[in-house]
Amino acid sequence: MPENKPKKPWITPAISAHGGGLNKFGAARHHLVTERIAGVPVDELGSRFGSPLFVLDEQRLRDNARRLKSAFAHRWPRVIHAWSYKTNYLGAVCNTLHQEGYLAEVVSAFEYEKARALGVPGDKIVFNGPHKPRPALERAAREGARIHIDNLDELYLLEEVARDLDKTVAVAIRLNFDTGYTDAWSRFGFNLESGQALDAARRVVESPHLKLTGLHTHIGTFVTDPRAYAAAAHSLCAFMETVEAQTRAVIEYLDFGGGFASKNALQGVYLPPEQIVPAPEQYAEALCDALMAATRAREARGLAQPTLILETGRAVVDDAESLISSVVANKRLPDGRRGVVLDAGVNVLFTGFWYHHDVRPVRWPAGIPEETVLYGPLCMNIDVMRASIQIPPLALGDKLVFHPVGAYNNTQWMQFIEYRPAVVMVMQDGTVEVVREKEDLACVIAQERLPGKLAQPFAEAG
Numbered sequence: 001m002p003e004n005k006p007k008k009p010w011i012t013p014a015i016s017a018h019g020g021g022l023n024k025f026g027a028a029r030h031h032l033v034t035e036r037i038a039g040v041p042v043d044e045l046g047s048r049f050g051s052p053l054f055v056l057d058e059q060r061l062r063d064n065a066r067r068l069k070s071a072f073a074h075r076w077p078r079v080i081h082a083w084s085y086k087t088n089y090l091g092a093v094c095n096t097l098h099q100e101g102y103l104a105e106v107v108s109a110f111e112y113e114k115a116r117a118l119g120v121p122g123d124k125i126v127f128n129g130p131h132k133p134r135p136a137l138e139r140a141a142r143e144g145a146r147i148h149i150d151n152l153d154e155l156y157l158l159e160e161v162a163r164d165l166d167k168t169v170a171v172a173i174r175l176n177f178d179t180g181y182t183d184a185w186s187r188f189g190f191n192l193e194s195g196q197a198l199d200a201a202r203r204v205v206e207s208p209h210l211k212l213t214g215l216h217t218h219i220g221t222f223v224t225d226p227r228a229y230a231a232a233a234h235s236l237c238a239f240m241e242t243v244e245a246q247t248r249a250v251i252e253y254l255d256f257g258g259g260f261a262s263k264n265a266l267q268g269v270y271l272p273p274e275q276i277v278p279a280p281e282q283y284a285e286a287l288c289d290a291l292m293a294a295t296r297a298r299e300a301r302g303l304a305q306p307t308l309i310l311e312t313g314r315a316v317v318d319d320a321e322s323l324i325s326s327v328v329a330n331k332r333l334p335d336g337r338r339g340v341v342l343d344a345g346v347n348v349l350f351t352g353f354w355y356h357h358d359v360r361p362v363r364w365p366a367g368i369p370e371e372t373v374l375y376g377p378l379c380m381n382i383d384v385m386r387a388s389i390q391i392p393p394l395a396l397g398d399k400l401v402f403h404p405v406g407a408y409n410n411t412q413w414m415q416f417i418e419y420r421p422a423v424v425m426v427m428q429d430g431t432v433e434v435v436r437e438k439e440d441l442a443c444v445i446a447q448e449r450l451p452g453k454l455a456q457p458f459a460e461a462g
């Protein structure tokens with residue numbers, strides 16, 4: 001008779017593509033062109049909306065959001081995804097992700113207001129960050145947002161707010177600790193190793209106005225080793241056990257922040273992103289397996305497994321946006337290299353400081369490739385979009401497409417010397433919508449006030 005073994009639970013395997021093209025010098029990328037973005041010809045986008053131009057791809061954004069959700073949904077019973085506003089808070093991006101079921105993760109009073117203005121109810125907002133002014137805390141407490149406490153002063157302030165509102169406010173505390181894989185972001189939240197986090201947890205539990213229901217951490221950004229999340233899960237779960245054993249708190253959720261890497265090329269990293277960036281399923285597998293192992297004893301005690309919250313930013317939006325730029329001048333540098341001036345600079349592509357974005361022409365130019373520096377249009381020495389690429393001579397008006405640029409550019413860009421360009425979104429049906437107008441003088445000077453005696457630039461003659 002065959003042994004009647006208990007059936008093992010089925011676990012979704014993590015399958016990830018094996019990226020090819022190992023080549024330090026990038027030769028495999030030669031002759032790659034970007035003729036279309038989300039199916040729309042780059043030339044058409046340029047002539048309809050001008051250059052430079054940011055172009056979002058609605059389908060890609062939704063696909064990324066769905067893939068991440070599905071990777072975790074197969075591995076953990078209760079998962080909440082919250083969209084990290086600071087990564088890209090254009091209304092069109094936020095509402096696409098809200099439609100996909102993502103809550104709002106905000107880190108300032110402004111971002112909170114923006115989420116509410118977009119129609120996100122307070123109880124669908126996760127409120128992080130080291131600066132939450134009293135009126136913002138009052139509003140968040142009244143509206144039932146998930147408030148994650150960063151420091152003791154905030155804890156005391158929130159306690160006062162809750163007392164004045166005559167409410168018991170459910171809160172989480174943010175923790176920082178060493179995962180062994182990432183640099184500890186120790187300036188945010190309470191430190192675990194020093195005992196500060198346990199003191200803070202006790203302080204919250206003792207308060208008649210606060211109720212500790214969650215633990216939060218954000219271990220870093222562009223974390224390329226999924227084992228870092230397994231380590232974080234072990235630390236957070238061990239802390240949860242300690243807090244529950246030593247106080248009357250029952251932890252309902254664990255929030256692991258963001259940090260999954262996007263398919264972008266960090267400067268100074270030898271291998272291309274296809275080779276080093278894990279798939280969403282790999283992060284999900286590492287985190288959920290560790291959570292499963294670390295909460296088994298808790299389950300045996302009859303306590304529910306905590307809800308898992310994620311606040312993914314760059315991995316969802318980065319490759320859903322491109323930047324079209326055009327050549328405005330050519331020059332020969334004294335050392336013999338070619339210089340090309342583009343109409344888009346680091347004022348709009350802030351991430352150019354740490355990424356080597358993929359940059360491609362619309363069609364491969366005729367001629368012999370030579371080392372070329374890509375400059376932006378700013379009259380500033382730092383305005384280098386790419387210190388070195390091999391490309392044949394470009395003509396005035398030729399377009400270059402930078403990709404992926406969806407994370408941290410439309411939020412960190414600045415109006416400096418030039419106007420910020422328009423952002424369009426290629427919708428799922430192939431139509432193109434403007435989701436942010438190009439700036440003009442009126443919008444740049446809207447907040448300025450000229451004192452009466454300075455109304456005229458020159459004194460009257462005579």
Ligand SMILES: Cc1ncc(COP(=O)(O)O)c(C=O)c1O
Pocket residue numbers: 084087105128129218220221222257258259260311312313314315407
């Ligand atoms: C608290 C918090 N959550 C989420 C994120 C999003 O991170 P990422 O874009 O690396 O996913 C950040 C970014 O710094 C953050 O500070």
